[in-house]
Amino acid sequence: MKHRLVIFGSSAFGLPAFSVMAKHPAMEVVGVISQPDRPQGRHHELTPTPVSAWARESSLPLWQFPSLQESAIQERLAALRPDIALVAAYGLILPSAVLSIPSRGCINIHGSLLPRHRGASPIAAAIAEGDAMAGISYMLMDAGVDTGPVIHKYALPLHADITHPELEQALSDLAGKTIQTAIDGWLDGTYVPVAQDNQLATRCSRLTKEDGRAHWDSGRRLSRLIRAYTPWPGVWTEWNGQAIKLLAATYEATTPTAKPGTVVQLEQRRWGIMCGDGIIVPSLVQFPGKKPQPAATVPGSYPTFIGTQLN
C-alpha cells in the first residue's frame, strides 16, 4: 500500500524535496496544491509558480486554490484521502480544518532551526542576526505559526559572507537530500516529534520595503542586512529624495571620525559611510533608474555625493 501524499508549495524552495518524494517508491502523489498563476513581468503575463510548472511537467494532478478557507475547497482536499501532506513555501495559511485531513499529519519544511526564527522570513533572519548556523526543520504542523513538534532538523554552518540566495539554495538542496530519511523516519517511528521549547523561540515577520532602510548605528549589522535582504527588499538609503541601493558592502571596524551617516572619502578611490561602530564600504551600488555600478565610479558620476550626510 502506497502512502497517499499531497504537496503544498509555491516558490522553488521545496522543489528538490518534492521531486524526491514524487519518485519515492512508497509514495503516490495524489495532489499538488499551489497558488494561482499571477501576472508577472513587464507584459503582465500570467506566470505559474515554480511548483505549478513542475507539477504540469511531471503530469501530477495540480490544484490552484486562491485560498483554503472555503469549505468547498476543504471538501475537495478531503476527497483526495491523503495520508500525509508536505508543505514548503506555499504562502497561504493552512486552516485547522485542512491540517486535520491527512491521517499522518501535515509536515512543513521550515527554513530555520526551530524554535529559532518562527515566521515568514527565517532565511533572512538567520543572516541578519549573524547566526553561526542555519538549517531546516521538519515540523508536524499545528494551528500556531511554526509552533508544532519537530520531527528532525538538519543544520548548516554559515560562512561569514553568505547571501540570501546562496543560503536559500543550500537549504533547498539540503531538504532534497534529507526529505526521504526524515519522512520515512516519521512514518516508521524512528523519529519521534519533539515539542519546541517556547522559551527559546524567536519570531520573524514578512519583510517589507521599509525593513531595508539603512540605519547607521551599526555597520556590523548593516553588512549582514545587505546580505540577508538581497535581492529583496535590499538595503537602501535616501539621497535628494531618491532611494540608493547598497547591493554589496564590507564592514570595517574603526573608531568613527564623523557623524554616523556621513559619506567619507577614503584612500585612493574608495569611499565609505560612517557608522556608530566603524565604517561601511560599499562595493556595488545602484542609483535610481540606473544599472548597478561599482562603488569606485560613484565619485565621478555624482561628485556631490561624497561628504553628504545621509539620514
Add this chain to the structure above:
Amino acid sequence: MSRTKLPLWTIFKPEQVSMLRTRAVEVPAATITTADFQYLIDDMVKTMHQANGIGLAAPQVGNSIRLAVISPDADPSLHQPLVLINPILTDHSPDQERGEEGCLSVPKVYGLVDRARRVTVKALDRTGQPFTLVGTGLLARVMQHEVDHLNGTLFIDRTDRITTGRDLLP
C-alpha cells in the same frame, strides 16, 4: 601492514553534501569477508587515527554504507578499534549528558550536544558475527554520533550551542 589514508569528505564542499546527508545502505552479509571490504575497514582505522578522530563512519570517506569504526580511546574496555557493521541502537537510557562534539566532516566547528548516557548497540563485527554492546559516557556518545552519520544526521543538527572546541583540544 601499511594501509592507505582515505580522503575525508566535508559538508563545505557542495558536491560532497549528498554523501554526508543521505541514509547509507546496509552492508550485505556476503560483502563483509571480501578482501576489499576488509581493506576498507583498515583504511578507515588508519584514516581515523591520522586525523586524530575518535570515530569514523564510511560516508565520511565517500562510502554510503552502514559501517563505522571507533577508536580504543573512546573507552578503557576497548583494546582495539571497534568495528560496527549495520549497527542499530536498540536501547538508550532516559538520562542524558551534555558534552562537546566535533566532526571530521564539519572541520573547525564544535558544539554542545545532549546524548543518552548509556546506549545498547547491535551490530556485526568484521567477521560478520552479530554482537551486542552496552556503552556509557564517551563510548555511548561516539556510538550515537556514528549511527547518526549512517542516517545522514550530523552533530550540528543536534547542537543548540556552538563552542570553541577548547574542551576537545589537547
